[in-house]
Amino acid sequence: MKIMLLRAAGVLALAIVVSACTTVPSYQPPATQAPDGWDAGAAGAGIWPDPRWWQAFGSDELNALIVEASTNNHDLQAAAIRIDEAAARARIAGAPRWPTLGAGFEPGREQKATSKDLFAGVQASYEIDLFGKYGAAASAARARVEASVYDRQAMALSLEGDVAATFFQILSLRDRQREMAQSIDTAQRMLGILRTRDHAGSASDVELAQQSSIAARQQAALPDLQLAEHQAIAALAVLVGRNPEGFSVTTRSLQQLRVPPVVAGLPSELLLRRPDLRRSEANVRGMHGDWESSHAARFPSIVLTAAGGLASNALGALFNPGSAVASIVGSLTAPILAGGRLSGQEKLDAARYREQVALYDGAVIAAFRDVENALYASTLNQRAIALDREADAQARRALALLDVRYNTGAIDFLAVLDAQRNAVETADALTQAQLARFIAAINLYKALGGGWSDADGRPLQAVAAVAGLQRG
Structure with missing residues (x-):
């Protein structure tokens, strides 16, 4: 009886070992097919933005704000702490190997x-660690340290773009308020002329009411712009890690800045120049390590x-x-009976690995899309701003000419009212087109990774030294 039990146990153990002897494929980075060039144009192929890309806008105040945000932003500080957390988990995961x-x-x-x-x-x-269970777990933990590093760098790039975009929005709102104030002055001047003419009997009550309505509507638009500016300043204060109370922006207009030319490098290099893509690839490696570890746990x-x-x-x-x-x-x-827990864990980790691969593939395609959209936006915004500038100039000229002709009695006042509305709209459209051009430049910088690169691996070397992960 004893011999039969031993034989049965041996056969069962052999069956378990054989069932576990399927292999996990060695890790290979997910295959990607990069386009040969950008549809929006290949100008500047092989050239990438400078890592301090925001300095090209020519604003010392913006430069200082981004440096302050990089130091004081609370979300970025939390991301740095998550690196420490991931490093601690990596040390814990590697401990059983010793x-x-x-x-x-x-x-x-x-x-x-x-x-x-x-x-x-x-x-x-x-x-x-005969079958590499703990080695694979340690490798997965190190990959997650890398992912946390890339996550912080991706967040830093996004923060730089948000600070710049909010800064430009504030200046654009100030430009729009100045344009609106000028329109209000024009409307008030014409209202004064109509009142004078009304007293003389040469203007109708209808014309006076229409012009009063134009002036009131323009005045009513000003508080909305002032509120939007206040909210944008408060948002910028939070981004740089300050309380909104007492925070201010001294630059007065977008006209004080310049829009730098942005060139795009080769698409094949984008995978090494976007920290979010490097983070996604690190997550793939981490899940592959989990898969290897759960597979080895069956031995x-x-x-x-x-x-x-x-x-x-x-x-x-x-x-x-x-x-x-x-x-x-x-x-x-050796594990013999575990109710399917070990095989279930391996299948779960294998599925999670495939999920991460799918997410990585989607992130790569989205990154190429971001660059194409940003390149097209940058090109088309330049054309749009030229047309808006011409429309604004012609609207101002038309208003001036119609004002003269009305004063000489050559036309009725309705044409002047339409010209006033058109002048206000074209001036505001031009100011917003100028802002859109700055935002397009920011989006292109961000889509290209902001000049960031991990080709030499220095960011990870520094983190490994701090975390003490050289031993695995």
Whole structure:
């Protein structure tokens, strides 16, 4: 009976081991097909933005704000702390690959080999990572440290863009308020002329009411612009890590800045120049490590335990040379029945790995889309602003000419009212087109990774040194 049980156990164990002997494919970076060039144009191929891209706008105040945000923004600080968390988890994950050592003193302990009452000594244990379970887990944890580093860098790039965009929005709102104030002055001037003519009997009550309505509507638009400016300034204060109270922006107009030319490098290099893509690839590697670890967990494990110390019946004789004892024990354990937990965990990790690959592929395609859209927007905004500038000039000229003709009685006042509305609309459209051109430049910088590069691996080397992960 005993022999039959041993044979059955052996057959069952062999079946378990054989079932676990399927292999996990070695990790290979997800294959991507980069386009040969950009549809929006290949100007500047092989050239990438400077890492301090915001300096090209020519604003010392913007430069200072971005530096301040890089230091004080609370979300960015939290992202840096998450790197420390990931590094700590990596050290924990790598700990089982090393022996453990403990020491102790136990009075009244009965040793089977010596029958002694007192024992003092050390005990060490080590699990041989024969199938790479702990090595794969440590590799997955290191990949997540990398992902947290790239996550912070992606957040920093996004923060730089948000600070610049909010700064430009504030200046644009100030330009729009100045344009509106000029329109209000024009409307008030014409209203004064109509009142004078109304007293003289040469203007109708309808014309006076229409012009009063134009002036009131323009005045009503000004508080909305002022509120939007206040909200944008408060938002900028939060981005740089300050309280909104007392925070101010001294630059007055977008006209004080310049829009720098932005060139795009080769599409094939984009994968190394976007921290969000590097983060996604690190997540793929992390899940592959989890898959390898859960697969290896289905194999037998070998644990070596060694103990050494002093044992005696009396405390006074504990430290005599003859009290030394030592032992070493090895054990082999293999999972036989776990209710499907181990195989289920492996299937779960394999599915999560495939999910991360799919997410990475989608992120790559989205990155190429971002660059194409930003390139087209940059080109088309330049054309739009030229047309808006011409429309604004012609609207101002038409209003001036119609004002003269109305004063000479050549036309009725309705044409002047339409010209006023058109002048206000074209002036506002031009100001917003100028803002759109600045925003397009920011979006292109961000789509290109802001000049960031991990080609030499220096960011990860620095983190590995701080986290102490060289040993795995």
